[in-house]
Amino acid sequence: MIEQAAVRLLAGREHSRAELWRKLRARSYDSEAVDKVLDDLIQQRLLSDERFTEQYLASRQRRGFGPVRIKGELRERGVNDELIRSHLNEYDEDWMETLRQTHDKKFGAELPDSMKEKARRVRFLEYRGFTGEQIRCFFQNI
Numbered sequence: 001m002i003e004q005a006a007v008r009l010l011a012g013r014e015h016s017r018a019e020l021w022r023k024l025r026a027r028s029y030d031s032e033a034v035d036k037v038l039d040d041l042i043q044q045r046l047l048s049d050e051r052f053t054e055q056y057l058a059s060r061q062r063r064g065f066g067p068v069r070i071k072g073e074l075r076e077r078g079v080n081d082e083l084i085r086s087h088l089n090e091y092d093e094d095w096m097e098t099l100r101q102t103h104d105k106k107f108g109a110e111l112p113d114s115m116k117e118k119a120r121r122v123r124f125l126e127y128r129g130f131t132g133e134q135i136r137c138f139f140q141n142i
Contacts, residue, residue, distance in 0.1 A: 003040070007041075014048075016074075018077065052079070056077070061094065066128050096137065102128055106124060
């Protein structure tokens with residue numbers, strides 16, 4: 001019964017172990033039984049925090065989110081810091097391109113015409129999860 005519920009959830013999208021554990025516990029399943037089912041799913045390679053992290057990171061980056069925000073979202077979903085760090089580093093060169101695309105989609109390619117406008121754009125990019133260093137570098141190079 002628990003395994004069927006877990007597989008149904010995984011059929012919709014990847015989940016982290018912690019995320020799936022919370023969802024199954026919310027359905028009033030016993031925590032020991034949930035742990036056993038999740039361990040079995042990991043052994044069968046149906047559940048993988050690494051695969052979840054890769055897919056989540058790629059999806060959020062495609063949507064224009066930066067590394068700071070994605071890191072926080074992965075932590076909320078129970079992914080450990082070591083796994084997050086290893087996958088975020090793989091995308092290092094891509095962040096500036098993601099930042100540029102995110103900026104241009106919202107504001108266009110033209111330069112801000114005032115400090116007030118630049119500050120507004122900086123706040124937006126910070127909210128999207130880009131670092132201050134990335135944002136400074138971007139505005140120096142446009």
